[in-house]
Amino acid sequence: MSPKLARATFARALLAGGAILAISACGKDKSITGTSTGTLQVTAASTGQDIDADGYTVSVDNGSTQAIDASATITINDLAAGSHTVTLGGLASNCTADKNPQTVTVEAGATAKVTFNVTCTATAAGSIHVTTTSSGEHLDPNGYSVAVDGGQAKVIGGSDTTTIAGVSAGSHTITLSGVASNCSVTQAPTSVDVTANATAQVTFTVTCGARTLAFESDAAGNSDIYTIKEDGSGLKQITTDTTFEGFADYSPDGAKIAFTRFQGNNLDVWVMNADGSNQVRLTTDAAEDGVSSWSPDGTKIAFASTRGGNAQIWVMNADGSNQTQLTHMTEPGTGTDTAGVLDSLALATGPAWSPDGNMVAFQSRQSGQYNIWVINADGSNLKQLSNGTDDEVLAWSPDGKTIVYQSRQSSGHYALFTMNADGSNPTALTSDASADYEGARFSPDGKTLALYSNKTGHFQVFTMDLATKNITQVNSDSADEGRPTWRP
Numbered sequence: 023m024s025p026k027l028a029r030a031t032f033a034r035a036l037l038a039g040g041a042i043l044a045i046s047a048c049g050k051d052k053s054i055t056g057t058s059t060g061t062l063q064v065t066a067a068s069t070g071q072d073i074d075a076d077g078y079t080v081s082v083d084n085g086s087t088q089a090i091d092a093s094a095t096i097t098i099n100d101l102a103a104g105s106h107t108v109t110l111g112g113l114a115s116n117c118t119a120d121k122n123p124q125t126v127t128v129e130a131g132a133t134a135k136v137t138f139n140v141t142c143t144a145t146a147a148g149s150i151h152v153t154t155t156s157s158g159e160h161l162d163p164n165g166y167s168v169a170v171d172g173g174q175a176k177v178i179g180g181s182d183t184t185t186i187a188g189v190s191a192g193s194h195t196i197t198l199s200g201v202a203s204n205c206s207v208t209q210a211p212t213s214v215d216v217t218a219n220a221t222a223q224v225t226f227t228v229t230c231g232a233r234t235l236a237f238e239s240d241a242a243g244n245s246d247i248y249t250i251k252e253d254g255s256g257l258k259q260i261t262t263d264t265t266f267e268g269f270a271d272y273s274p275d276g277a278k279i280a281f282t283r284f285q286g287n288n289l290d291v292w293v294m295n296a297d298g299s300n301q302v303r304l305t306t307d308a309a310e311d312g313v314s315s316w317s318p319d320g321t322k323i324a325f326a327s328t329r330g331g332n333a334q335i336w337v338m339n340a341d342g343s344n345q346t347q348l349t350h351m352t353e354p355g356t357g358t359d360t361a362g363v364l365d366s367l368a369l370a371t372g373p374a375w376s377p378d379g380n381m382v383a384f385q386s387r388q389s390g391q392y393n394i395w396v397i398n399a400d401g402s403n404l405k406q407l408s409n410g411t412d413d414e415v416l417a418w419s420p421d422g423k424t425i426v427y428q429s430r431q432s433s434g435h436y437a438l439f440t441m442n443a444d445g446s447n448p449t450a451l452t453s454d455a456s457a458d459y460e461g462a463r464f465s466p467d468g469k470t471l472a473l474y475s476n477k478t479g480h481f482q483v484f485t486m487d488l489a490t491k492n493i494t495q496v497n498s499d500s501a502d503e504g505r506p507t508w509r510p
Contacts, residue, residue, distance in 0.1 A: 059100045060128040063135045064108060068092040070142035074114040078140070081109045092140070103130040110138045117142040146218035149187045150196065153223070156180035158230035162202040163420070163467035166228075169197050180228065191218040198226045202466060203276040203296075203509045205230040233465065234509040235472055236260075236279060237483050238268040241501035247281055247298075249509075252472075252485055254496055260298030268505055269313050272296070273340075274320045276510040280304075282312030282364075289363065291325050293340075296509065304342035310362045315373045315382075316340070317399075324348065324373035324382050332359035333368035335384050337399075348382060348401050354390045370395075372415055376443075377422040383407070385414045394427055394445075407445035412436075415461050418443075420468045426451070428460045436460050438473065438486075451491065461505045462486075472496075472506035 064080050079087040082098060083106055090096050090110075109123040119138045128134045152168050167175035170186055171194050178184045178198075197211040208227040216222050232251040239248050239259075247261045247270050261267040266284040273280070276296060283292045283303075289310040294301040305311035309329035316323055320340060327336045330347060338345040351370045353359050361367035370386040376396075383396045394408040394416050412430035419426070423443055428436040433455040441448040452459040457477040464471060471486040475493075483496045483506045497503065 057131045058103055060103055060130055061133040062098040062101050062106070062108070062126065062128055063095060063133055064090065064098065065095040065135070065137040066090050066092060066110065066140060067137060068117070068140040068142060070117070071144040072114075072116055073140075073142045074112075074117050076112065076114075078110050078138075079112040081111060082106050084109070087111065097133075101128050103128055108136050110140070113140065114142070114145075116145045145190055147188045147190055148216040148218055149185055149221045150189055150194070150214060150216060151183065151185050151221050151223050152178060152196065153183045153225045154178055154181060154198070154228060155225065156205070156228040156230060158205070160202075160204055160233050160465075160467065161230050162200075162205055162228070164200065164202075166198050166226075167200040168226075169199070170194050172197065175199065185221070189216045189222075191216055196224050198228075201228060202230065202233075204233040235483065235496065235506045236270040236272065236509065237472075237474070237503055237506040238270070239501045239503045241499060247279070248503075249296075250483075250497055252470075252496060254498075257497060260294075261301075270505065270507050271315055272507060272509050273316050274318055274510055280314040280316060280323055282314065291323065291342075293323075302342075304338065305345070307345075310364075311336075312363045313371050313373070315375055317375045318377055318379045324375060324384075326363040326368065326371035326373065326384075328360070328363060328368075333361060333363050333365075334370050335373045335382060335397075337382075348399075349384070349386070349397060349404070351386050351388045351395075354388055366392075374416050374418055375399075376418055377420055383416050383418065383425060385416065394425065394441075405445075408441065408448065410439070410448070413439075417463045419464050420466060426462045426464065426471065428458075428462070431455065438462050438471070451486070451488075463507050465508050466510055472508055474504040474506060 066078055073092050077091040080090050081087045105127050107123050107125055110119050117140050119140045124136050126134050126136045161180050165179040168178050169175040193213055193215050195211050195213055198207055201207055205228050214222045214224050232253040234249055236249050238245050245266045245268050246259055247267050248259050250257045269282040271280045278293055280293045289312050290303055290305045291311050291314045292301055292303050307329045309327055311325055311327045314323050314325040322337055323340055324337050326333050334347055335349040336345055337348050349370050359369040363371050370384055372385045374383045381396050381398055385392050386395045392412045392414050393406055394413050395406050397404045410429040413427050416425050416427040424440050426440050429439050431437050436458040438451040438459045439448050457475055459473055459475045462471045462473040469488055474481050474483050481502045481504050483503045484493050486493045
């Protein structure tokens with residue numbers, strides 16, 4: 023072969039080989055030179071009753087699991103092309119999935135889809151029969167609340183039974199709450215095992231004793247707050263500041279005390295735990311703030327303040343925020359009343375919330391002398407209730423039907439009176455013309471008053487049985503005591 027022919031033959035062979043390579047490359051499998059994975063989209067569609075709240079799990083080829091909600095879709099990326107087994111796990115015993123597991127083919131560069139249809143049926147449930155047995159003295163007048171696993175509470179009487187139905191099978195925690203501070207509970211909370219279609223039994227035994235009072239005393243040389251049992255036992259000093267502390271008022275749950283303190287040459291509202299710990303200042307205005315009262319739901323505190331130029335009633339949240347003026351009482355004469363909130367000339371002070379939280383009663387001298395007034399909690403419908411001589415220091419009965427207050431008599435001493443919540447039917451409770459009876463507060467059951475009187479020669483704390491009008495001294499010492507209040 024001539025050299026020229028040889029070169030031509032080589033060229034033709036080279037071109038032919040190139041064409042073959044080109045054709046081979048175009049038809050080559052993607053698994054060798056392109057993408058080799060795809061995507062899997064898994065959907066769970068749940069219907070029925072008592073659907074599993076925790077959702078389910080998804081695994082591919084029995085590998086690691088991924089969470090999926092009861093009705094949701096998840097995407098699994100970079101799954102090797104080919105056939106795979108997809109399993110839905112974590113189903114509750116009352117739920118079933120059709121076609122589980124399922125086989126699906128994943129193509130490279132594409133998305134495969136699989137759906138699990140889950141049907142749930144109502145779970146078999148049981149019930150819990152709760153019994154309360156209360157004994158002792160001064161039983162809780164409002165009964166208690168019982169709840170399962172911290173859920174919605176159900177009211178139960180002091181010695182009562184109730185059944186909580188529709189409780190799922192398994193172990194549950196039963197809690198009794200709303201127990202008065204003078205009562206103790208056996209087995210609270212308690213655990214109980216519930217069996218489907220059966221009733222579990224739980225019994226709470228409640229024992230009640232003497233109730234607690236907070237009051238002011240100068241036994242330590244200045245006004246401090248003390249607590250004591252109504253039978254005179256358990257006296258304890260819970261504030262120790264070297265200036266004035268008083269006007270204690272328990273929160274509705276009995277866990278905290280709002281009080282008035284004079285510190286740093288300023289009078290303010292403070293709050294502390296019922297044992298005197300964790301004392302926190304709520305008002306910081308340069309004016310005088312004090313004489314506070316909790317709302318029945320424990321979310322707000324009413325108090326008196328001179329920050330507007332004269333003493334008015336204000337309201338704030340229980341943490342001290344959103345301080346808002348409630349009353350706008352006017353001076354009966356000319357000029358401006360600049361008396362402090364503890365002064366007898368203060369224009370409006372001594373707030374007391376009605377038990378339903380809709381009104382605030384207080385004392386005001388807008389009419390020329392102190393009388394009892396009431397105003398809606400939104401500041402509307404101001405009304406004068408009493409027309410005596412220096413009617414002061416009021417408190418509502420627990421049922422909201424009666425108000426107790428003190429009124430100055432012709433002897434110059436204060437006597438205790440009650441009246442209906444609309445101001446009608448004022449009735450004297452004390453008739454001793456030689457002593458003062460002041461600062462009365464209803465007990466939680468409405469059957470007893472706590473008060474203070476100088477009938478022994480100096481002011482001491484007493485209780486009065488409203489049925490018999492018998493008065494009993496709580497504590498006997500040489501200190502002056504006053505302004506008692508009951509712990510709920």
